[in-house]
Amino acid sequence: MxxxxxxxxxxxxxxxxxxxxxxxxxxxxxxxxxxxxxxxxxxxxxxxxxxxxxxxxxxxxxxxxxxxxxxxxxxxxxxxxxxxxxxxxxxxxxxxxxxxxxxxxxxxxxxxCLRPLRGQIKLTPEHLERIIPMVAKFHAITFEQRFLQHANLFDSSLPYFDSEEKMKERTKGVKKAQESLELAMKDPNLRELVEPRYKMIKRILKKGPVFFPEITEGGQCLIHGDLHVHNICCENANVENENWKVSLIDWESAKHYPCWYDLVVLVELLIDFRSDWQKREEEIRRKCVQVYCQEMQKYGITFNEDPLNLLKKAYLQRTLEKKLSSHLQKVLDGGKSSLLKRYLEKIEVWGKELGL
Incomplete structure (x- = not known):
């Protein structure tokens, strides 16, 4: 130390x-x-x-x-x-x-030393609309073929979504989720929560480890990888009528991944944590995706598939390959998970909606 x-x-x-x-x-x-x-x-x-x-x-x-x-x-x-x-x-x-x-x-x-956004204001869904333009501008620099112009700036420490190493991690994560799901059915603290969705989730997990190839086809770039509010800084958050000067800290999780992974953390996980937002979640989600796509279009980037579906697919891919197993295991080990119920509900609802 x-x-x-x-x-x-x-x-x-x-x-x-x-x-x-x-x-x-x-x-x-x-x-x-x-x-x-x-x-x-x-x-x-x-x-x-x-x-x-x-x-x-x-x-x-x-x-x-x-x-x-x-x-x-x-x-x-x-x-x-x-x-x-x-x-x-x-x-x-x-x-x-x-x-x-x-x-x-x-x-x-x-x-x-930048001022964290957290603590300056009480974050509302409308504030996301002031952060997302920066995210789009950041993504656009290395989006798809543009990454090749800057590939020499990154060494072997940069993770790639479709690398052999990440595929092995994904396979391991899905297998762990399958094992944890079986243990959950035997656990009195989890069985009631898991049982109504058990057969469906078990069937879905067999389709992995890549559940939605279209999220990679939808576009990859350098993403921040940990885009929660603790890592977002703004020097003028209290000034309502000015454009925010937004910066990001903690770049340890940067990676070459589908662009929607950043939106999953910034938008979708925030909705999961904020119960006061969940009554408006469809509206919030749709507006954030709309703003992101409008900004990306300014840099000549469009999406062939419904962007809202790409966000949902990225959320499910991330959940099924890693987060489901870790949150099931957390509860199996005697801990608590504020997200597990939301994960299970969204796998069930979005899984059906998106053809899983």
Missing amino acids: NSLEEIIRCWKQFDWEKKLNNVLGKKVKLVEERIECLKNSREKTSIWKLVLSDGQDIIPIVLKIYKLPLKENHRLEINMYQKAYKIYHEFMPKLYWLEPKVNGNETWMFTE
Whole structure:
């Protein structure tokens, strides 16, 4: 685990004050008493909030420390800042400095500290319409053949939806879901919930691991992969009449996947979690898809299949290949799942609707 004393020592040792003076274009000093640890893990990463001062204003920055051996997702995020940043900087925090080989085996990265959307406003469905244009613009850069123009910016850490590795993961996930489904039928806490849909879901799982080839045919691109509100930042969320300046943090889950996977997390999972939205869910879903398609059209991108169906198919594919097994297992292990009931209901309803 990294310590406050270590942060201060390395700051002086690597002369980051001088380096950041050059980057920021003004002389700043580290305010040592305002260093704040946001996350500290021996095995993964440490995240710190630092405050710089130029004598009048303060400049908060984020320090993220990656430890060797780098996990694939950490290598991916570093690569996003080292190489892909030049085409995605509009959607990412500013990169101030990246220093490898600190303490022999760590990479220290300093970035802009952005304001999370969460905490600034109470999110409403209408706010999604102010976020989705950014998502579409981000997707359009590498959509389908456009990805080939930028493929050299990504190393082997970037996951691909149709790779052999991901197909193996998918197959394993479906098998695990089948096993968990059988165990659920024997569990007194789950049987009542699962039994009405058991035969149908069992039949559906046999059709995997790729339940809807058309979601890949509908278009793949670089997606954020973890597009929930904790990872969405906005500097002017309280200004109603201006376009939001939206940026994304935490790029560890970026991947080359069907574009609708990002919309599943941003829209569909938010509806699942927000019971107060569920009375309007069809309206919310339809409006969000409409806004996304209108924005994509601005970049010359259209969809041959009904986009609403593509969103539903991506949701079911994601659920059946991974989330169903993990949430069943969570309850089997004595925990709770706020999403399991919704997953089962939507597999039943959308499965019939979409021909599964």
